[in-house]
Amino acid sequence: MPGVAIKQGDANGGCLHEKPSDPCAIVIFGATGDLSFRKILPSLQALSCDKGLPEDCIIIGVARSALSIDEFRQRIRISLEENGAAMNNWDSFSQRVFYQSVDLTSMDAFSELAEFIKAKGNEFGTNNTIFHLAVPPTAYETIARGLAHAGLSRENGNWVRLIVEKPFGHDLVSSHRLNEALMEGFSEHQIYRIDHYLAKETVQNILMFRFANAIFEPLWNRRYIESVHITASEKLGVEHRAGYYDHAGVLRDMFQNHMMQLLALVAMEPPSLYEADRIRDEKTKVYRSLRPFPTNDLDSYLVLGQYAAGMMDGQFVPSYVKEPGVASDSLTPTFAAMKIFIDNWRWQGVPFYITSGKRMAEKHTEIEVRFKEVPHSMYRNILGEHITANRLTLSIQPREEVRLTFQAKAPGPAMCLRNVTMDFDYSQGSPIRLSAYEKVLLEVLLGDHTLFWRQDSINLCWSFLTPILMECDCPDQAERLHLYKAGTNGPHRVRQCWPDTEV
Numbered sequence: 401m402p403g404v405a406i407k408q409g410d411a412n413g414g415c416l417h418e419k420p421s422d423p424c425a426i427v428i429f430g431a432t433g434d435l436s437f438r439k440i441l442p443s444l445q446a447l448s449c450d451k452g453l454p455e456d457c458i459i460i461g462v463a464r465s466a467l468s469i470d471e472f473r474q475r476i477r478i479s480l481e482e483n484g485a486a487m488n489n490w491d492s493f494s495q496r497v498f499y500q501s502v503d504l505t506s507m508d509a510f511s512e513l514a515e516f517i518k519a520k521g522n523e524f525g526t527n528n529t530i531f532h533l534a535v536p537p538t539a540y541e542t543i544a545r546g547l548a549h550a551g552l553s554r555e556n557g558n559w560v561r562l563i564v565e566k567p568f569g570h571d572l573v574s575s576h577r578l579n580e581a582l583m584e585g586f587s588e589h590q591i592y593r594i595d596h597y598l599a600k601e602t603v604q605n606i607l608m609f610r611f612a613n614a615i616f617e618p619l620w621n622r623r624y625i626e627s628v629h630i631t632a633s634e635k636l637g638v639e640h641r642a643g644y645y646d647h648a649g650v651l652r653d654m655f656q657n658h659m660m661q662l663l664a665l666v667a668m669e670p671p672s673l674y675e676a677d678r679i680r681d682e683k684t685k686v687y688r689s690l691r692p693f694p695t696n697d698l699d700s701y702l703v704l705g706q707y708a709a710g711m712m713d714g715q716f717v718p719s720y721v722k723e724p725g726v727a728s729d730s731l732t733p734t735f736a737a738m739k740i741f742i743d744n745w746r747w748q749g750v751p752f753y754i755t756s757g758k759r760m761a762e763k764h765t766e767i768e769v770r771f772k773e774v775p776h777s778m779y780r781n782i783l784g785e786h787i788t789a790n791r792l793t794l795s796i797q798p799r800e801e802v803r804l805t806f807q808a809k810a811p812g813p814a815m816c817l818r819n820v821t822m823d824f825d826y827s828q829g830s831p832i833r834l835s836a837y838e839k840v841l842l843e844v845l846l847g848d849h850t851l852f853w854r855q856d857s858i859n860l861c862w863s864f865l866t867p868i869l870m871e872c873d874c875p876d877q878a879e880r881l882h883l884y885k886a887g888t889n890g891p892h893r894v895r896q897c898w899p900d901t902e903v
């Protein structure tokens with residue numbers, strides 16, 4: 401099994417990660433773009449500081465701009481310095497960075513790229529390749545075909561891997577089409593579809609928490625759980641991404657990927673082994689069991705919203721439709737809350753409330769498991785019928801903690817209860833932390849698919865969301881869109897529909 405990096409913690413609670421050893425060329429398409437400079441190149445540079453990049457790796461930036469290798473290196477240097485990166489390995493790192501200008505519309509340019517990669521590979525003794533598509537999704541198909549045409553996707557005693565960023569299509573049809581284009585040259589085992597949520601430490605902890613402890617699993621089902629609430633709220637607005645976001649909206653941007661992953665991790669059955677395909681098989685079963693939305697009663701299951709102007713941290717922020725690049729009559733949702741059910745034995749009848757929105761009061765991502773009340777209150781004569789039920793919160797960000805609330809006697813002569821909390825701060829005693837992108841790149845170098853989407857799951861999620869996407873894409877859906885003030889907890893409609901749902 402390729403490089404799975406699970407190890408017991410050492411005496412200090414640290415955990416060593418496995419170091420990939422195969423030399424390779426990492427070819428970044430869109431190398432001069434935002435993603436490359438903000439995430440990919442800094443992560444590679446950080447990994448090269450003894451954190452996991454094999455010494456014989458080379459990096460080849462590819463983009464349309466006519467840049468020399470030195471100019472490309474210089475731009476990386478400036479950007480790293482501006483972001484306060486440790487530069488002690490700069491000389492050795494930069495000597496392994498190259499650049500090639502490629503016109504994506506020309507198949508000949510891909511053949512030239514193949515020559516360039518081969519020449520550099522011979523010079524540095526590497527014949528494995530990772531292609532990272534850090535380009536707008538509209539370019540994925542062209543690049544995948546260009547790579548296949550130039551013979552760059554073929555494995556012949558070496559390995560070739562392709563990293564694809566979300567979104568994986570715009571809907572089920574386009575996702576199929578994209579996949580067909582990828583499959584012309586690549587096989588599923590070569591493709592790594594990134595979901596940066598899976599690389600978050602606290603997201604990875606969900607499986608450990610559930611399946612490395614015996615005490616929670618017996619309670620993790622419809623007998624003891626009342627509801628599950630998965631929330632990812634953000635303070636940020638659409639920023640400079642209107643071109644993409646106004647066509648995507650929150651359902652495609654957050655639900656089709658990150659929220660669905662969180663749902664699968666909290667709902668899946670235990671796999672027999674911590675191994676990529678066994679884990680992905682169990683997630684796929686969850687998606688297969690999702691109850692389809694009743695299209696004749698969508699209002700009971702879905703609330704969509706869009707942010708209006710408001711105050712955030714004492715500053716006025718404009719409404720979504722006044723953001724640069726957004727159409728003034730845009731009906732794109734920036735908020736969604738949905739109630740969904742999983743039709744299997746474990747979860748029958750348990751609602752999962754999934755909520756995500758931009759320009760909300762605070763940034764937080766968490767999963768809250770609400771347990772049922774005690775079946776009978778022996779304190780009903782003094783405390784009434786209801787005793788607040790237990791809650792378990794897996795808090796992903798910005799707090800990284802596991803919190804259990806339960807009832808205890810309030811100290812003193814009277815018989816009173818109080819809500820108390822037991823919590824575990826995730827960051828305690830963990831010296832080695834990788835950023836989400838460092839982690840993702842490391843896993844690709846190791847050839848481990850655990851943190852990546854598989855196409856069958858993607859198809860199932862698109863199918864599940866299709867009825868509501870069709871509604872949202874309908875020009876007469878305006879009445880379904882509830883405005884909420886920036887800096888608040890989303891539309892009032894959510895509280896009207898589901899009074900117990902707090903964001």
Ligand code: BG6
Pocket residue numbers: 632634636653654765
């Ligand atoms: C991205 C979305 O995938 O995730 C963004 O495209 C969103 O719109 C971001 O802001 C949220 O990620 P995080 O890690 O900040 O929760």
